[in-house]
Structure formats: C-alpha cells, structure tokens
Amino acid sequence: MYRRFIAATCLIWAGHAGAAELSPQLQARAAELMARALQANEAYTSVESLTTEVGPRLAGSPAEARARQWAVARLAELGFSNVRVETFQVAHWRRGEEVAEIVAPFPQSLTIATLGGSLATPAEGVQAEVIAFASLAELLAAPAATVRGKIVFIDEPMTRTQDGSGYAVAGAKRWQAAYAAEQLGASAVLIRSVGTSHDRFAHTGQMGPRDQASGDGVPAAALSAPDADQLARVLGRGLPVVVKLVLRPTVEAVAESGNVIAELPGLEAVDEIVLAGAHLDSWDLGTGAVDDAAGVGIVTGAAALIAEVLSRPTRRTIRVVLFGAEETGLAGARAYAERHARELPRHVVAVESDFGAGNIWRFDTAVPEDKLEIAAAIGAVLRPLGIGPGNNSARGGPDLGFMRAAGVPVVGLKQNGWDYFDLHHTANDTLDKLVPGALDQNVAAYAAFLYLVADSEVELR
Amino acid sequence: MYRRFIAATCLIWAGHAGAAELSPQLQARAAELMARALQANEAYTSVESLTTEVGPRLAGSPAEARARQWAVARLAELGFSNVRVETFQVAHWRRGEEVAEIVAPFPQSLTIATLGGSLATPAEGVQAEVIAFASLAELLAAPAATVRGKIVFIDEPMTRTQDGSGYAVAGAKRWQAAYAAEQLGASAVLIRSVGTSHDRFAHTGQMGPRDQASGDGVPAAALSAPDADQLARVLGRGLPVVVKLVLRPTVEAVAESGNVIAELPGLEAVDEIVLAGAHLDSWDLGTGAVDDAAGVGIVTGAAALIAEVLSRPTRRTIRVVLFGAEETGLAGARAYAERHARELPRHVVAVESDFGAGNIWRFDTAVPEDKLEIAAAIGAVLRPLGIGPGNNSARGGPDLGFMRAAGVPVVGLKQNGWDYFDLHHTANDTLDKLVPGALDQNVAAYAAFLYLVADSEVELR
Numbered sequence: 001m002y003r004r005f006i007a008a009t010c011l012i013w014a015g016h017a018g019a020a021e022l023s024p025q026l027q028a029r030a031a032e033l034m035a036r037a038l039q040a041n042e043a044y045t046s047v048e049s050l051t052t053e054v055g056p057r058l059a060g061s062p063a064e065a066r067a068r069q070w071a072v073a074r075l076a077e078l079g080f081s082n083v084r085v086e087t088f089q090v091a092h093w094r095r096g097e098e099v100a101e102i103v104a105p106f107p108q109s110l111t112i113a114t115l116g117g118s119l120a121t122p123a124e125g126v127q128a129e130v131i132a133f134a135s136l137a138e139l140l141a142a143p144a145a146t147v148r149g150k151i152v153f154i155d156e157p158m159t160r161t162q163d164g165s166g167y168a169v170a171g172a173k174r175w176q177a178a179y180a181a182e183q184l185g186a187s188a189v190l191i192r193s194v195g196t197s198h199d200r201f202a203h204t205g206q207m208g209p210r211d212q213a214s215g216d217g218v219p220a221a222a223l224s225a226p227d228a229d230q231l232a233r234v235l236g237r238g239l240p241v242v243v244k245l246v247l248r249p250t251v252e253a254v255a256e257s258g259n260v261i262a263e264l265p266g267l268e269a270v271d272e273i274v275l276a277g278a279h280l281d282s283w284d285l286g287t288g289a290v291d292d293a294a295g296v297g298i299v300t301g302a303a304a305l306i307a308e309v310l311s312r313p314t315r316r317t318i319r320v321v322l323f324g325a326e327e328t329g330l331a332g333a334r335a336y337a338e339r340h341a342r343e344l345p346r347h348v349v350a351v352e353s354d355f356g357a358g359n360i361w362r363f364d365t366a367v368p369e370d371k372l373e374i375a376a377a378i379g380a381v382l383r384p385l386g387i388g389p390g391n392n393s394a395r396g397g398p399d400l401g402f403m404r405a406a407g408v409p410v411v412g413l414k415q416n417g418w419d420y421f422d423l424h425h426t427a428n429d430t431l432d433k434l435v436p437g438a439l440d441q442n443v444a445a446y447a448a449f450l451y452l453v454a455d456s457e458v459e460l461r
Numbered sequence: 462m463y464r465r466f467i468a469a470t471c472l473i474w475a476g477h478a479g480a481a482e483l484s485p486q487l488q489a490r491a492a493e494l495m496a497r498a499l500q501a502n503e504a505y506t507s508v509e510s511l512t513t514e515v516g517p518r519l520a521g522s523p524a525e526a527r528a529r530q531w532a533v534a535r536l537a538e539l540g541f542s543n544v545r546v547e548t549f550q551v552a553h554w555r556r557g558e559e560v561a562e563i564v565a566p567f568p569q570s571l572t573i574a575t576l577g578g579s580l581a582t583p584a585e586g587v588q589a590e591v592i593a594f595a596s597l598a599e600l601l602a603a604p605a606a607t608v609r610g611k612i613v614f615i616d617e618p619m620t621r622t623q624d625g626s627g628y629a630v631a632g633a634k635r636w637q638a639a640y641a642a643e644q645l646g647a648s649a650v651l652i653r654s655v656g657t658s659h660d661r662f663a664h665t666g667q668m669g670p671r672d673q674a675s676g677d678g679v680p681a682a683a684l685s686a687p688d689a690d691q692l693a694r695v696l697g698r699g700l701p702v703v704v705k706l707v708l709r710p711t712v713e714a715v716a717e718s719g720n721v722i723a724e725l726p727g728l729e730a731v732d733e734i735v736l737a738g739a740h741l742d743s744w745d746l747g748t749g750a751v752d753d754a755a756g757v758g759i760v761t762g763a764a765a766l767i768a769e770v771l772s773r774p775t776r777r778t779i780r781v782v783l784f785g786a787e788e789t790g791l792a793g794a795r796a797y798a799e800r801h802a803r804e805l806p807r808h809v810v811a812v813e814s815d816f817g818a819g820n821i822w823r824f825d826t827a828v829p830e831d832k833l834e835i836a837a838a839i840g841a842v843l844r845p846l847g848i849g850p851g852n853n854s855a856r857g858g859p860d861l862g863f864m865r866a867a868g869v870p871v872v873g874l875k876q877n878g879w880d881y882f883d884l885h886h887t888a889n890d891t892l893d894k895l896v897p898g899a900l901d902q903n904v905a906a907y908a909a910f911l912y913l914v915a916d917s918e919v920e921l922r
Contacts, residue, residue: 052694055569063568107524108516108748111888199660200747200889226891230748233513233892286661287569287691427572428661430687431694 021458022377029310029455030381030448036305037444043301044436046074047294051287051431058284059325060092060255067280071260071296071322078304080262080320088335090325092255093117095204095284096248098221100190103127103242106234112190112221113202113285113426114247115174116328121219125246126151126188132235136173139180148185151243152177155232157225160196163362164355164417170194174205178217188245189220192228197422200224204283205425206328219247257281257324259332262300264307266316266454273343274318274454275408276303276446277352277399279326286429290420294434294442295353295397296322301439302446306454313454316348323399326354327425330398337402347408349453349460352397353446356420359438360445364390364412366404367460375411375460378452382413385445390414409460413445482919483838490771490916491842491909497766498905504762505897507535508755512748512892519745520786521553521716528741532721532757532783539765541723541781549796551786553716554578556665556745557709559682561651564588564703567695573651573682574663574746574887575708576635577789582680586707587612587649593696597634600641609646612704613638616693618686621657624823625816625878631655635666639678649706650681653689658883661685665744666886667789680708718742718785720793723761725768727777727915734780734804735915736869737764737907738813738860740787747890751881755895755903756814756858757783762900763907767915774915777809784860787815788886791859798863808869810914810921813858814907817881820899821906825851825873827865828921836872836921839913843874846906851875870921874906 050070057067068085075083093116100110131150133139139147139154154177158170173191181189193203202224207217223231235241260280266272278295282288303318323332337344363379365372372392379389395401396410404410423429452458511531518528529546536544554577561571592611594600600608600615615638619631634652642650654664663685668678684692696702721741727733739756743749764779784793798805824840826833833853840850856862857871865871884890913919 048694052691053567053698055563055567055691102516106514106516198893199662200887200891201661226889226893229893230513230516230891233509237514426661428687430661430691432659432687432690 021374021456022452026452026456027381030452033305033309033447033451034385034444036309037447038440041301041440041443042078042304043297043439043443046297046300047289047434048431049074050293050296051289055287056284057280057282057288059281059328059331060090060252060257064257064281064324068258068260071280075260075262075300078300079307081265083262085258085260086335086339087256087258088331089254090257090328090331092252093328094250096120096250097246099246100221101244102234103244105239105241110227110231111200111202111224113204114249115220115222116204116206117208118178118220118247118249119216119218120249121188121245121247123248125244126219127242127244128187130235130241130243132232136177136180139177142184144184147181150186151188151190151245152181152186153231154191155228156192158194158196158421160418162416162418163414164420167194167421175208178207178220179210179215182215182218186218188218191222193222193224195225195421195424195426198225199428200226201426201428203425204285219245221245221247257331259324259336260322262320264303264312264318266313268315270317271346272316273347274316274450275321275347275350276318276450277321277323277350277397279332279354279399280322281324281327283327283425285427287431288429289431290356290423290429290433291425292354294357294439297439298353298442298446301443302450305443305447306451315456316454318450318454326399330401333399333402337406344403344406344408347403349409349411350396350400350403351411351413351449352400353442354397355415355417357434357438358416358418358420359441360385360387360413361416362390362414363387364394364414365392366394366410367392371460374458378449381448381452382445385441387445413449482835482917483913487913487917488842491913494766494770494908494912495846495905497770498908499901502762502901502904503539503765504758504900504904507758507761508750508895509892510535511754511757512750516748517745518741518743518749520742520789521551521713521718525718525742525785529719529721532741536721536723536761539761540768542726544723546719546721547796547800548717548719549792550715551718551789551792553713554789555711557581557711558707560707561682562705563695564705566698566700566702571688571692572661572663572685574665575710576639576681576683577665577667578669579639579681579708579710580677580679581710582649582706582708584709586705587680588703588705589648591696591702591704593693597638597641600638603645605645608642611647612649612651612706613642613647614692615652616689617653619655619657619882621879623877623879624875625881628655628882635683636669639668639681640671640676643676643679647679649679652683654683654685656686656882656885656887659686660889661687662887662889664886665746669790680706682706682708718792720785720797721783723781725764725773725779727774729776731778732807733777734808735777735911736780736782736808736811737911738782738784738811738858740793740815740860741783742785742788744788744886746888748892749890750892751817751884751890751894752886753815755818755900758900759814759903759907762904763911766904766908767912776917777915779911779915787860791862794860794863798867805864805867805869808864810870810872811857811861811864812872812874812910813861814903815858816876816878818895818899819877819879819881820902821846821848821874822877823851823875824848825855825875826853827855827871828853832921835919839910842909842913843906846902848906874910
C-alpha cells in the first residue's frame with residue numbers, strides 16, 4: 001500500500017512542513033529516501049541472515065560472540081565506516097533442565113520457562129503445595145505464615161495494548177515476585193507468563209533489578225497461558241495442589257559481551273552524533289527475529305540506504321549502535337554511556353528500534369517547549385507513512401535510558417505493539433512472524449528521520 | 462446465532478423432509494432436541510473435566526487408565542446404563558529425552574517431537590550430515606548411496622483444507638519415512654510436522670503401519686514448521702549441514718488399555734445398536750482437548766440429552782463407545798470389532814466424532830442407492846444447523862474402519878477442519894482452543910441424528 005501512496009503524497013506534505021531548519025530540498029530528499037526504502041532495502045536480508053546464521057544469541061554466550069562477528073561483517077558489507085566492537089563483561093546465565101508437574105490431585109506436566117537470573121532448585125527439585133495470588137500486590141500483602149514453604153503462583157494476566165503499556169503492569173510480577181516470595185519464606189515462584197497469546201509458549205525474561213534487601217530470590221519460572229489456566233482450574237477444585245519444580249540454570253560469573261558500532265561520518269560536523277540503536281542479543285528460546293533482529297535490520301537498513309543515496313551525511317555523523325546484553329539487564333547500554341560519557345553532550349539525538357516489527361504509528365519526542373515546532377515539522381515529513389503525532393514524553397528504547405539521563409534527547413518511532421507480546425521472549429519468536437511490508441515502513445521512517453537530523457542544523461536539546 | 466435461529470426454522474424444515482420413515486412427530490422431536498442442545502448441554506463440562514482432571518492420556522499409560530475411571534463415573538452421572546470397561550492389551554510407548562541441534566555450520570537447537578513408535582537413538586545420539594527431500598516420493602526414488610549414514614529430512618508442507626484431505630498426502634512421510642530411510646541405510650529421519658500452523662509446535666503422531674519387509678525403521682522426529690523453514694534456509698547456504706539428534710523413547714511391551722461403553726437401551730428393539738463413538742486416549746504433549754476430548758463431550762452430551770428429554774429411546778439402543786488407544790494404532794477399534802463381531806449385523810449405523818471441535822458443515826453417508834432418499838431426509842432435518850448435503854462415500858471416523866469393513870453402515874457428521882491441523886498432536890491442543898458455540902452445534906447434530914435413527918425403523922444397510 002505504502003509503495004504507491006508515497007510517491008504522490010510526500011511532496012504535498014513536504015510543502016506543509018513548518019520549521020525553517022527543514023528546507024524544501026531536505027524534505028524532498030527525505031521523501032525520496034522513504035520512497036526508496038519502500039521499494040527495496042537491506043533490512044529483511046539482515047534479519048534473515050542474523051536469525052539463520054546465528055540464531056538465538058543470549059548475552060555472554062558463544063552465540064552472542066558469533067552475532068558480533070556477524071554484525072561486523074554485515075556492517076562493513078553495507079558500507080559503514082569505523083566498524084568496531086566495544087567489549088564489556090557480563091554474567092552468562094544459562095537455562096538448564098526445567099520441568100514442572102502437578103503431582104496431586106491430577107498428575108500432569110506443565111509448560112514453563114525459567115526466568116532469567118533465577119536460582120536453581122536442588123537437582124531433585126522442589127515439591128510443595130501451591131498458593132495462588134491474583135497479583136504481585138496481593139502477594140506483598142500476604143502474611144508470611146500462609147506462604148512459608150509453599151510454591152507461590154501469581155496468576156495476573158496482561159492487558160493487550162497497542163502502545164505496550166500493559167507490560168509495565170504485568171511485568172512487575174516477573175521482576176519482583178521471586179524476591180518478595182523469598183522474604184515470605186516461599187520455596188519457589190510460578191507466574192503466568194508476561195504475554196498476551198493463548199498459545200502454549202512460556203515467556204521467559206529477566207528478573208529484577210534485585211532489591212538489595214531481599215537476597216537472591218527463590219527459583220522462579222513462567223507458565224504458558226494455557227498452563228496458568230489449567231493450574232487455576234485445578235486449584236478451583238478445592239483440593240490441595242502439589243507441584244514439583246526442577247529448574248537447573250547455571251551462571252558463568254564473568255563472560256564477554258560487546259556493543260558493535262558503525263558510522264556514516266558527517267562532512268561538516270563529524271563529532272555531532274545522531275545515534276540509532278537496536279540490540280544484538282536475544283533470549284535463548286527463539287531466534288529473536290522480532291526481538292530484536294528486526295530492530296537490527298531496521299536501523300542498519302535505514303542508515304545503509306542513506307549511505308547508498310548520499311554516500312555520507314552532509315553535516316553530522318550517523319552512528320549505529322548494536323547493543324549487547326540488553327535482555328539481561330542493559331549492560332551494553334551502561335557500557336556505552338560510560339565509555340562515551342564525554343561524547344554524550346555532542347549526541348544530537350538518539351532513537352532505538354526495540355519493539356518488534358509492526359508498523360510505526362506514532363512519533364514521540366522528549367524536547368523542550370521551544371523545540372516542539374521543529375519536532376512537529378519532522379513528524380509531518382513522516383506523516384505519509386501513516387505515522388501520527390505522539391506525545392512529548394518519549395523515553396526512547398531501553399538502551400537509551402542512561403543516555404537520556406545524561407541529557408541526550410531521545411525520540412520514539414513507536415511501533416504497533418498489538419501482537420508483540422504474543423511472541424515476546426518465547427520460542428515462537430522466529431523469522432516467519434515478520435511482515436516484510438511493515439519492516440519496509442520502519443526503514444522508511446528511520447531513514448527519513450536520521451537524514452533530517454543528520455543533514456540539517458536541527459537542535460533538539 | 463444458532464440459538465435464535467433454530468426455534469423459528471426447524472419446524473418449517475421438518476415439514477419439507479421427504480421420507481416416510483421420518484414422521485412429523487419424529488422430526489418435531491429432533492428439532493426440539495437441537496433447540497435444547499443449543500441452549501444447554503453437558504459437552505463442555507465433560508471436556509473441561511477430562512482435560513483438567515486427567516490431562517494428557519497416552520495409550521497404555523496410567524493416565525489413560527485414569528481416563529477410563531473418569532469416563533465410567535461421568536457416564537453414570539449422565540444417566541447411562543450398562544456402563545462398562547472392555548480392556549485389551551497394547552504396547553505403551555513413552556516419549557523420553559528429545560533434543561535436536563544443528564552442529565554445523567550454524568550451531569543452534571531445533572524444536573522437535575519424537576514420532577510415536579520411533580526407536581531410540583543411542584544415549585549419545587546420532588550425529589550426521591543432513592540430506593533433504595521435497596517429499597516421501599523423492600526419498601523413495603533416491604539411490605541408497607546418497608542417503609547411507611545420513612539424517613534424512615523430508616520437507617513436505619501440508620495443504621490447509623476444510624475437509625482434512627491434506628492429511629493423507631502430508632501424513633505419508635510420517636507413516637512411512639522411517640522405514641523407507643532404514644532401507645536406504647539412513648541413520649535417522651526428520652520430517653516437517655504434519656500440520657498447518659506456523660507456530661513453533663512440533664506435531665507428533667504414530668508411525669506406520671509398518672511394512673513387514675522393512676524392519677523397525679530408524680529413529681524419527683518431526684520439526685516444527687519454523688524449524689523446518691530454518692533447516693531449509695541453513696541447507697540453502699550450500700554448506701554441509703550436520704545435525705545431532707537424541708531421541709530416547711522407551712516401550713513397555715504389554716500394558717492395559719480399554720474401551721468404555723455405555724448405553725441408552727431401546728424399548729422395542731434393544732439389540733439393535735446405534736453406535737456413537739469418540740476416543741478417550743490422546744497424545745502426550747497436549748491435554749487432547751480438541752483431539753478428542755471434544756468428541757467425547759459431543760457424543761456423550763448428545764446421548765445424555767436424549768436421555769434427559771426422552772428417558773430412553775422408544776425403539777433401538779444408543780451405544781456410546783469411548784475407544785482406547787486410537788492414536789497409537791486403533792487397538793480399541795480392533796478390540797471392539799472382534800469382541801462384538803456377532804453383534805455387528807445388528808449395528809444399524811455408526812458415527813464417530815474425531816475431527817476436532819469445529820462446526821459440522823456436511824452430512825456424508827455410505828448407503829445403498831435405495832437408501833439415499835431416507836439419508837437425504839435425515840440430512841434435511843440437520844439443515845437448520847448450517848449442515849449441507851455431502852457425498853455417499855463416508856468412511857466414518859478412524860475407530861469405525863473395522864466395523865465398516867464388517868458391513869456396518871457409517872455416516873459422517875463432518876466438522877470444519879480448517880484450523881484442526883494447527884493444533885493436531887501438539888502441546889497446544891488445550892481447552893482454551895475450544896469454541897463453546899461450535900461444541901453446542903455438534904451436540905445438536907449428534908442428538909438429532911442419533912434420535913432419528915434410534916426412535917424410528919430407518920434402515921441404512
């Protein structure tokens with residue numbers, strides 16, 4: 001749809017854009033980039049290649065190291081300069097055996113995924129009666145005497161939303177339940193998966209950040225939605241329900257991870273950085289096609305298109321950062337912010353693609369009042385892609401948090417997350433789930449946005 | 462929708478039905494049963510109870526024995542007479558460890574399910590280069606020299622169809638590949654799952670029947686569709702692809718299974734049997750809600766409704782048979798046909814519900830030419846449920862084959878199978894996948910059909 005639509009409408013919209021910094025020539029060039037992106041770009045090739053030739057790539061693993069090698073080769077192939085790896089250390093948590101079964105009253109197995117960072121159970125497992133709570137808040141309010149020695153089950157569903165706002169609510173139990181349960185003397189934790197699908201996939205994901213007061217937590221796993229339903233039904237029969245849980249993850253305390261960085265150096269202001277990020281690591285269950293090979297494909301594809309059309313930006317440097325170890329606690333984001341601390345004041349803007357592969361529907365910013373006009377003008381250029389105006393409370397992607405705290409302006413090219421949490425952190429996050437047309441629309445938006453900021457004197461601080 | 466529709470239209474249709482055997486009173490009573498079924502019936506309660514309180518129930522397992530206990534109690538509760546178990550012996554094949562990984566060139570794990578009846582690999586697994594074929598036919602035509610020692614991968618997709626006709630084509634590789642590969646000297650077999658979903662579930666299912674000439678086959682497993690895609694992509698890179706496969710099933714040679722039988726005895730012709738079947742066993746991965754707790758719920762619910770409304774049929778006996786060990790080779794069907802051989806000439810008709818939980822859309826028969834008119838008259842009574850005329854080549858359900866061969870007339874109340882093979886034989890076959898309205902429509906059709914044949918002198922032989 002976009003392919004036919006764009007050629008006719010971009011120039012019309014371009015003529016309406018308001019702010020002086022965006023010259024008609026700049027807007028026409030952005031429209032050309034969008035049209036080109038919708039015709040052909042390198043994003044899908046990158047996603048296919050990364051997910052096929054590397055596959056799952058958990059932080060600190062040999063596979064993540066292969067992903068860095070892949071990225072270095074791919075970025076060089078796409079014409080980037082200054083391609084490099086900046087390494088840092090992480091703990092390498094590895095999933096092990098994971099088995100859950102209802103022992104009584106109705107023996108049957110349950111589909112689970114150990115939560116990232118969880119402690120292991122003894123080899124023989126933990127076997128205990130289950131006590132159910134409707135939410136993390138309900139667990140936090142429970143008397144320890146009712147919980148002690150039991151397996152805590154938190155059966156809180158997630159609300160499906162376009163903007164992903166259900167995640168913060170439903171995610172709380174994943175982040176905190178193991179620590180809260182430990183304080184109450186529980187033996188283990190099961191949560192309903194933080195996800196929106198009713199297929200029988202358990203959603204993994206990192207626990208924490210750890211509350212300093214509460215130790216290392218108890219062993220913790222997520223049940224698939226049908227299994228949470230099943231456990232709830234079994235509990236509903238009114239008999240004591242006993243579950244056995246075997247979780248055998250291991251941790252290598254010090255392993256290597258790294259960020260892969262590549263640039264299109266600007267001609268006039270090479271030290272002014274327009275940063276486009278995504279994360280290279282993935283969870284171990286799927287091939288991370290949607291989370292976040294898609295983002296890798298989008299930001300590298302957008303910048304590569306600019307390189308192809310313009311050779312290099314007239315003014316500022318476009319820097320692509322493929323972060324390592326995002327999923328297990330943002331170690332790559334922290335490492336980047338620390339290592340580049342002195343450069344951050346010259347980061348003009350940062351944007352990250354890490355919300356799947358759906359169409360972008362909204363342009364959010366986080367700029368001072370006097371920059372709203374230029375932000376709106378940029379947004380207007382993106383309008384023909386079906387992208388509407390958003391709010392001025394953008395938080396950027398997860399890897400931009402440290403930069404944002406250091407004063408780097410961020411924007412959000414918000415993807416439609418309606419289906420994102422059907423796949424998020426499951427074995428089902430595989431290449432076939434991508435819709436190529438949506439990927440193209442993302443590349444178009446990123447290419448136009450990066451170009452407009454890199455080839456102009458736009459200031460968003 | 463059906464609930465409002467039926468009351469107004471059944472009587473009109475009833476007035477149009479043709480054959481003399483179906484009196485207006487009989488047709489009015491059938492319409493009443495359908496209307497009642499659409500308002501309330503016991504099917505969903507049975508499906509919920511069986512899948513929750515028993516869960517997966519593989520042939521010969523302790524869980525299948527619990528399912529028989531469940532069925533005896535449930536059938537008595539629903540008002541059936543002569544509730545009994547007829548046991549027989551089966552081999553109890555049990556899934557064990559199952560691990561597949563691409564070792565080279567791109568190391569990563571693959572999602573698989575061991576095929577039912579497969580031999581085990583050695584504990585350390587089988588590791589070999591993969592050779593791919595587009596179909597079973599292509600494997601059968603291959604020179605042994607190209608296959609010897611390799612892992613055969615048959616990458617044949619399944620066509621999605623409403624009537625399930627894609628299954629026989631796509632299923633051939635599951636039934637025969639392990640034996641064909643053994644004859645060519647292969648070390649193991651991987652097939653693309655016999656299924657239509659692109660979710661990351663591997664579809665299990667029984668191998669065979671075994672060709673007497675070809676031994677026990679090689680160890681064999683199914684890949685989920687995304688994993689078959691992935692393996693095909695990796696092979697497409699043109700490098701040798703090495704896979705390691707560990708399959709550790711075990712077999713208990715002699716275990717107990719059984720059919721559960723219950724009746725509504727007829728008043729005038731108690732020895733004339735109208736048989737409604739479904740199967741009680743399921744594969745081990747899911748809770749078998751769709752395959753075939755749904756069928757259990759439908760046929761028991763339909764007969765129970767007749768018992769509730771009529772107390773017992775005026776003429777013939779309605780016999781519900783919940784077959785054991787259907788999935789692993791129809792042992793229950795064979796046992797029933799043998800044990801009841803002398804009764805089979807007095808089986809007026811047999812019908813089975815074993816194609817999921819979709820709406821019935823077609824009424825198929827297998828009757829002599831001179832019975833087509835009465836068959837059409839029965840079909841006309843079902844028409845308000847959205848059921849159209851079918852063909853006269855009905856094969857009945859899988860458990861009716863031996864009876865059909867012995868001359869028992871069968872009909873097919875064909876369910877819409879469009880989505881059935883998305884779930885079939887996967888871990889994702891769970892209660893939440895049922896659409897209660899469709900279950901009600903099935904109960905309505907079975908109740909009307911069983912009643913029309915049991916309360917009349919209709920002959921279909």
